Amino acid sequence: MRYAFTQDEEDFRGEVRDWLNEQLPDDWNGIDEDSEEGWDFTRLMRGKLADKGWLTLAWPTEYGGEGASFMKQVVFNEEMAYYRCPGIDGSAIKMLGPTLMIHGSEEQRRTLLPPVARGEVEWCQGYSEPDSGSDLASLQLRVDETDDGWVVNGSKIWTSMAHRSDWIFFLGRTNQDAPKHRGISFFVADMHTPGIEVRPIVNMAGSHHFNQTIFEDVHIPKDALVGERDRGWYIGATLLDFERSGVQYSANGRRILGELAQFAKEQVGADGRSLSEDPQIRNQFAELDVDIECARLVAYEVAWMQSVGQVPNKEASASKILGTQLMQKLAKFGTELGGMYGMLGPGSEYAPIDGKYPKMQLTSVSSTIAAGTTEINKGIIASRGLGLPRG
Amino acid sequence: MDIGLSETQQLIRNSAREFLEENCDTQYVRAMEEDEVGHTDELWNQVAELGWLGLTVPEEYGGAGMSFSELAILLEETGSAMLPGPFFSTAVIGAEALKIAGSEEQKSELLSKLAEGKLKTALAFHETGASWTPESVSEMTATETEDGWILNGEKRFVQDGAAADMLIVAARTGEEAKNGITLFLVETDSANVDSRELKTTSSDRMSVMSFGEVSVPKASVLGEVNGGWDVLEKVFQYGAAGKCAEMAGAGQKMLDTTVDYVQNRVQFGRPIGSFQAIQHHAADMAIEVQAGRQLARQAAWFLGEGLDATRQVALAKAYLSESYPRVCATAHQCHGAIGYTHEYDLHLWTRRATGQRLAFGDTKLHQETLADSAGL
Numbered sequence: 001m002r003y004a005f006t007q008d009e010e011d012f013r014g015e016v017r018d019w020l021n022e023q024l025p026d027d028w029n030g031i032d033e034d035s036e037e038g039w040d041f042t043r044l045m046r047g048k049l050a051d052k053g054w055l056t057l058a059w060p061t062e063y064g065g066e067g068a069s070f071m072k073q074v075v076f077n078e079e080m081a082y083y084r085c086p087g088i089d090g091s092a093i094k095m096l097g098p099t100l101m102i103h104g105s106e107e108q109r110r111t112l113l114p115p116v117a118r119g120e121v122e123w124c125q126g127y128s129e130p131d132s133g134s135d136l137a138s139l140q141l142r143v144d145e146t147d148d149g150w151v152v153n154g155s156k157i158w159t160s161m162a163h164r165s166d167w168i169f170f171l172g173r174t175n176q177d178a179p180k181h182r183g184i185s186f187f188v189a190d191m192h193t194p195g196i197e198v199r200p201i202v203n204m205a206g207s208h209h210f211n212q213t214i215f216e217d218v219h220i221p222k223d224a225l226v227g228e229r230d231r232g233w234y235i236g237a238t239l240l241d242f243e244r245s246g247v248q249y250s251a252n253g254r255r256i257l258g259e260l261a262q263f264a265k266e267q268v269g270a271d272g273r274s275l276s277e278d279p280q281i282r283n284q285f286a287e288l289d290v291d292i293e294c295a296r297l298v299a300y301e302v303a304w305m306q307s308v309g310q311v312p313n314k315e316a317s318a319s320k321i322l323g324t325q326l327m328q329k330l331a332k333f334g335t336e337l338g339g340m341y342g343m344l345g346p347g348s349e350y351a352p353i354d355g356k357y358p359k360m361q362l363t364s365v366s367s368t369i370a371a372g373t374t375e376i377n378k379g380i381i382a383s384r385g386l387g388l389p390r391g
Numbered sequence: 392m393d394i395g396l397s398e399t400q401q402l403i404r405n406s407a408r409e410f411l412e413e414n415c416d417t418q419y420v421r422a423m424e425e426d427e428v429g430h431t432d433e434l435w436n437q438v439a440e441l442g443w444l445g446l447t448v449p450e451e452y453g454g455a456g457m458s459f460s461e462l463a464i465l466l467e468e469t470g471s472a473m474l475p476g477p478f479f480s481t482a483v484i485g486a487e488a489l490k491i492a493g494s495e496e497q498k499s500e501l502l503s504k505l506a507e508g509k510l511k512t513a514l515a516f517h518e519t520g521a522s523w524t525p526e527s528v529s530e531m532t533a534t535e536t537e538d539g540w541i542l543n544g545e546k547r548f549v550q551d552g553a554a555a556d557m558l559i560v561a562a563r564t565g566e567e568a569k570n571g572i573t574l575f576l577v578e579t580d581s582a583n584v585d586s587r588e589l590k591t592t593s594s595d596r597m598s599v600m601s602f603g604e605v606s607v608p609k610a611s612v613l614g615e616v617n618g619g620w621d622v623l624e625k626v627f628q629y630g631a632a633g634k635c636a637e638m639a640g641a642g643q644k645m646l647d648t649t650v651d652y653v654q655n656r657v658q659f660g661r662p663i664g665s666f667q668a669i670q671h672h673a674a675d676m677a678i679e680v681q682a683g684r685q686l687a688r689q690a691a692w693f694l695g696e697g698l699d700a701t702r703q704v705a706l707a708k709a710y711l712s713e714s715y716p717r718v719c720a721t722a723h724q725c726h727g728a729i730g731y732t733h734e735y736d737l738h739l740w741t742r743r744a745t746g747q748r749l750a751f752g753d754t755k756l757h758q759e760t761l762a763d764s765a766g767l
Contacts, residue, residue, distance in 0.1 A: 001400060001460050002393040003689040003703075071392055261765050276767040285765055286709060286758030290686075293706045297685035298678075304394040318678045375667075381677050382670035386650050389665040 003297075009075050016054075016079040023048060023085075029354065030084030032346070034207040038086065039164060043119075045087035050119030056093055060101070063109055064117025070307035074247050074300065081251035091161070092116040092123035096169050096188075103186070103227040103235045112167075112188065124191075126156035126170025126213060127236065134376050136171075137180045137233060141215065143172035143187065150187070150225070152195075152218040158370070162198045162211040165191050175230050186232035187224045194218070205362035238311075247303065249323025250296035256330045257288055260337060263353060267337070275337060284333055291329060295322040314385025317377035324367035324374070331360040394685070399457070400464045407465050410441065411472035417736045423475035424594045429554055430476030438474075439508025444482045448490070452502035459629065463636040463691030467684075470637025470747075471644040473739060477511045477551035477596075483633040484626060485512030488559050492574065492614030492622040501557075501576075513555035515546040515577075515600055516623065523627060523752045525568040525620045531602070533562035533573055540612070542575065542605040550750075552586055552598030555579055560602070565617045572619035576611045577602075593746030628704045631751035632694055635687035635707040638715035638747050641740050642680040645722040648737070649673060653725055663725075672721050679714040686710050702764050709757035712748040719744050 005013070023045070031038045049055040058073040059065025068076075080088060088094075093116060100109050115121045132139040141154030156162075156170060168189050175183030189196070195218035198211045227235045264275040264285070275281050298319045302312040312319075334357030335342040344351035345358045368374045382388045396404065414434060423429055438444060446462050448454020462482065469478060482505075489502050504510035520527045531544030542562055552558065558577045565571025577584065583605045589597040614622045650673060653664035663669050690707040693700035719741040723730045730737040748754070 001396060001688060001692055003692045005392055074392070257765070261767055264767065282762035282767055283755075283758055285767055286761035289761045289765065290706055290710045290758075293686060294682035294710065297689060298682050300392050301394045301681070301685060304392060308395065314677065315681065318681050321678060322682065375671065378671045378674035379667065381674035382664075386646075386673055386677060388650065388654065388670055388673060389662055391665045391667055391670070 005071065005075060009071055012072055013075045013079060016076055017083075019052065020079065020083045020085055024083060028084070030356075031086060032207070032359075033086050034209045042086040045085060046089065046119040049087045050117065055088070055119050056097065056113075056117040059093075059097055059113065059117060063097075063101075063113040070303050074303045078247050078251040081248035082255045084252070084255065087119075089116070089122055091125045091169075092121070092167075095125065096123055099169075099186075099235060099238060100226065102238065105223070105226075107223065108188070108226060121166040122161060122164050123167045123169065124159050124162045124165040124213075126159055126168050128158045129155060130157050130212075134373055136236075137184065139171055139173060139184065141170070141172045142176075143174050143185060145174070146219070149219060149221040152187075152189070152215040152220060154215055156213040156215075158201075158210045159198075159213045160210045160370075162191070162213045163200060163208065167191055168196075168213065169226070171232050171236050174232075178230060181233045183230055184232040184236070185229050186226040186235040187220065188226060189218065189220045189224055193220060203363070204365065205359060207363070246319065246323055247296065247299040249326055250292050250299060253288070253292040253295065253326050253330055256334065257285065257292060259353065260330075260334050261285065264337060267352075281337070288326075288330060288333060291322070291326050295319070295326050298322055314381040317372070317380045317385070320371065321368075321374050321377050324364075327360070327364045327367050331357055331364045333357075335361050396464065400461055403461055404464050404468060406441075407443075407468035408471075410437075411468055411474065415472045415474055417473075417739060420473050420475055420739055426475075429551075429596045435476055435511075436508055438476075438478060439506075442506075443478070444508055445486070445502070445506025446482060448486055448502050448506045452498055453506045454486075454502065458695030459632070460688070460692050460695040463632065463688060463695075466633050466636035467640030467643075467687075470640035473641070473743060477513060477554045479633060479637070480513045480551040480555065481505060481511050483629055484514050485510070485557075485559065487629040488512075488514070488574070488613065488622060488626050491625050492618075494610075496610070497576070497613065510557060511551070511555045512557050512559060513549055513551040513598075514626070515549045515552065515558045515560040517548040518544070518546060521547060523756055525572060528561045528563050528572050528619075531560070531562045533564050533575060535564075536606070539606055539608045540575065542577065542602040542607060545599065545601045547589065547597075547599050549586075549598045549600050551596050552579070552600050553588060553596065558584075558600065559613060561619055561623060567617075569620040570617050572623070573616050574613040574619040574622060575607055576613050577605065577607055581605055581607070591746060593743050595743060595746040627751045628700055629694060631704050631708040631757070632687070632690040632700070634747050634750045635683070635690055635704075635711045638711045638744070639680070639684040639687040641743070641747075642676075642683055642711075642715050642718045645718050645737075645740060646673070646676045646680050649676065649722045649725045656727075669725055672725050676718050676721050679718055683707075683711045683714050683718075701760065705757040705760040705764070708752055709754050709761060712754040712757070716741075716744045716748055 031041055033042055053066050056065040057068040057076055061067050127136060129139050129141060143150050143152050152172060168191055170187055171184050172187055173183050174185040195216045197214040200208045201210050201212060202208050264281060267275045269275050269278060302315050302319050305312040338352045341350055341352050342358060345355040348355050383390055442455050445454030446457050447459055450456040485505055489498055501510060517527055518530055533540045533542050556579060558579060560575045560577050561572050563571055564573040583603045585601045586598045589599050591597050653669050654662050656663050686707040690700055690703040693703040726737060729735050
């Protein structure tokens with residue numbers, strides 16, 4: 001038992017902070033990554049991170065990583081989130097990479113991973129379909145084998161960043177007769193392949209982040225298949241465990257709480273005292289402080305399990321639930337602290353803290369839905385974690 | 392960051408679990424609730440022989456010299472089994488108070504007796520105000536005489552006061568709230584020390600103890616004259632972290648009990664554990680138990696390493712004081728009517744939760760510490 005990082009890890013944290021302080025603008029306070037300006041800056045930082053060797057820190061050296069330990073990766077992810085630095089491509093680095101390490105062929109690893117490590121490509125994930133959300137295994141996108149490869153027909157939805165992506169990994173149905181979990185395969189495809197069409201979907205926060213991705217007679221080569229045919233569901237499920245483990249929530253939360261504490265100290269309430277003297281507000285700060293710590297330690301538990309070779313499962317779901325609920329609570333609190341001004345979003349002349357929190361209140365609605373809703377994750381905890389019978 | 396238990400810690404956990412399953416079932420816990428003393432000598436002596444009382448007592452005083460992390464692992468198990476008797480008051484509060492403030496003579500005499508099971512201690516802190524603040528010590532006074540001190544006043548919520556051989560009494564010796572408290576070691580069989588039971592819904596063995604012109608020798612002062620609050624503040628941290636460990640262990644027990652029940656209880660032709668409503672209750676419990684365990688262990692580890700644990704203890708106690716009672720409430724909801732009966736064991740834990748959440752500071756007190764630490 002040890003609830004502290006090693007000296008080596010803390011030294012590395014210092015190095016990352018120094019580097020970020022150097023690379024980010026002086027008045028840096030994060031950027032809307034969905035905007036064009038944000039995308040440009042994301043690519044700029046991605047290139048710099050790749051040059052530094054930090055983009056794919058935990059990957060083995062032969063695929064362009066540094067072979068860093070899980071805990072070093074944790075430290076890095078925390079600092080990136082705390083500094084609100086863009087550049088890490090969540091789909092490829094956190095999900096595709098670890099999945100190909102386990103299920104991919106050597107050839108796939110050698111061709112697909114180094115460009116990710118060099119920061120040259122963007123990947124997106126094709127899981128959900130218009131008629132298959134939480135019941136993902138009911139997916140219908142059809143993939144038929146041809147003489148020289150596969151032909152894909154159907155549609156994926158909520159494909160984050162598809163409009164900027166070079167590649168997609170996706171699940172498709174390769175066996176129409178097998179039970180629903182056993183007829184699914186895992187594929188990769190070049191987004192520039194003829195027949196792929198990306199249609200934007202604007203979200204309630206006014207941003208273009210996700211899309212509908214349509215496949216019409218899309219021919220992809222034989223080696224687009226990852227792992228065994230019809231075994232894709234199980235590959236996809238491992239990948240979701242990678243997706244759900246995250247320390248970014250608590251690190252981001254810590255930054256937010258600090259920012260809001262500063263605001264509360266400076267802001268005078270209706271009674272003439274600073275907001276930070278209001279007992280109810282102090283109480284809310286303390287509650288969020290505790291929530292952040294819960295999310296942090298449970299995320300550490302997930303990373304620690306991975307570091308000793310265990311596969312986190314109910315722990316990863318717990319981490320995802322705690323982290324995403326935390327984001328929503330923080331967004332709500334940050335909005336409420338602004339009083340009437342809390343309805344002013346980015347760009348408004350009177351908006352406190354750049355109107356960040358009202359905007360975050362809108363964007364964070366998706367956090368408890370994407371990558372498995374809170375309810376789906378509770379179901380995983382109950383059935384896979386606690387052994388309760390399936391309904 | 393190493394979330395796993397060391398070999399020693401695993402050994403402590405497994406052997407404690409095994410011993411308590413065999414010697415401290417709920418039948419025993421129920422019997423002890425009705426018992427005048429609240430524990431049996433037999434079990435107390437076994438606990439002493441296992442080395443539990445002196446787990447964190449240095450080896451030179453006859454203890455095992457382990458850190459608070461190890462004691463916390465043990466407390467998860469005693470919390471789960473609701474071990475009756477003054478174990479917490481002695482092995483956590485008494486041992487830490489003596490380690491922190493005891494003179495060499497006090498330590499060599501009292502810590503070794505404590506580790507052997509021959510000295511049971513209890514903390515006499517609260518008075519009418521009954522808060523965990525220095526102002527709470529107001530009417531209990533100690534007056535210096537030529538050869539010692541005279542104590543006068545009444546203490547409330549003295550946990551394990553009736554079972555203890557020795558009390559750690561906080562008395563007012565000066566006007567300044569913090570710098571006017573002195574601690575005294577007072578034997579419970581001293582003349583003019585009277586005790587009556589203060590029955591609580593938690594069955595946690597509280598007493599009201601009155602002191603009428605009780606004279607104690609100079610050597611009974613624990614720590615510095617007027618320096619008692621500094622000691623108490625530290626002791627309360629161990630107390631709060633220890634209670635968190637108990638609640639973490641008991642929370643896991645509530646979860647296990649509930650999972651077992653909902654797998655076996657059949658309604659509408661299927662186990663109720665197959666219903667989403669119940670599954671989500673169980674998942675909520677699991678998440679809170681998991682987070683609570685991590686917070687409790689982190690607090691214990693910081694204390695064990697001798698680091699400043701102010702924030703870690705406050706985070707843990709603020710969380711578990713809310714989450715553990717919620718876990719108990721959810722356990723009841725999943726059990727339905729049977730869990731509400733006296734015959735079914737669930738209430739044994741639920742009732743104790745009330746005392747545990749209040750002990751060594753409730754949610755509000757620890758939240759205030761956190762707000763302060765954020766510079767608000």
